[in-house]
Amino acid sequence: MDLDRSARRRPSRVTGAASPSDVEALAWLLDNSLPIPGTGRRIGLDAIIGLVPGLGDILSGGLGLVVVARGAQLGVPRVVLARMLANTAIDFAVGSIPVIGDAFDLWFKANQRNVNLIRRATAAPQASTAGAWGFFGMALAAFVLLAIGAVWLLSRLIGALFG
Numbered sequence: 001m002d003l004d005r006s007a008r009r010r011p012s013r014v015t016g017a018a019s020p021s022d023v024e025a026l027a028w029l030l031d032n033s034l035p036i037p038g039t040g041r042r043i044g045l046d047a048i049i050g051l052v053p054g055l056g057d058i059l060s061g062g063l064g065l066v067v068v069a070r071g072a073q074l075g076v077p078r079v080v081l082a083r084m085l086a087n088t089a090i091d092f093a094v095g096s097i098p099v100i101g102d103a104f105d106l107w108f109k110a111n112q113r114n115v116n117l118i119r120r121a122t123a124a125p126q127a128s129t130a131g132a133w134g135f136f137g138m139a140l141a142a143f144v145l146l147a148i149g150a151v152w153l154l155s156r157l158i159g160a161l162f163g
Contacts, residue, residue: 020118023070027111030063047105050095057101061092067114076121079132084114086139 031044046063049056068084076084091110095101120127 020070020074020115020122023067023118024115026063026070027067027115030060031109031112041106043106044109044111046091046095046111047102050102050105053098057092057096060095061088064088064091064111064114067111067118071114071118071121074118074122075125076118077129077132079129079136080117080121083132083135084117086135087113087117 029044030046032042033044034048035042046060049060049063052059065088068081068088071084072081087110091105091108094104094108097104
């Protein structure tokens with residue numbers, strides 16, 4: 001009897017690194033599940049949850065991390081995981097700004113971006129990660145330029161106040 005029961009069990013929906021369908025459904029729910037009447041645009045629960053000050057942003061950021069964790073389970077390269085984390089961090093940081101962050105959520109859709117990264121990585125596991133490295137190179141250059149600009153501005157401000 002045990003043998004018959006085990007033979008009737010359904011196989012898992014995800015087999016190895018072949019199908020990110022469960023995370024696709026989560027990303028759709030968070031980013032595109034609700035149509036905005038008369039606009040042709042869609043929003044998701046991420047934008048609605050984000051309206052709750054503080055807690056909403058933490059909750060939507062945590063749900064975004066679920067998408068990243070699923071990418072790790074599916075075996076996407078580390079640089080792609082880092083890019084996914086960057087997308088989630090940008091969504092969290094900008095999304096935390098009142099009003100501007102809510103408008104940003106209509107456009108950025110970090111979860112959908114991350115699912116697209118998972119799809120590309122699982123569809124062609126041997127593909128080059130040069131695009132992801134390029135993203136980090138550009139981000140590093142922008143960060144360095146911002147840091148240099150901030151130091152320059154601060155030195156000018158101190159010179160004007162005390163000079």
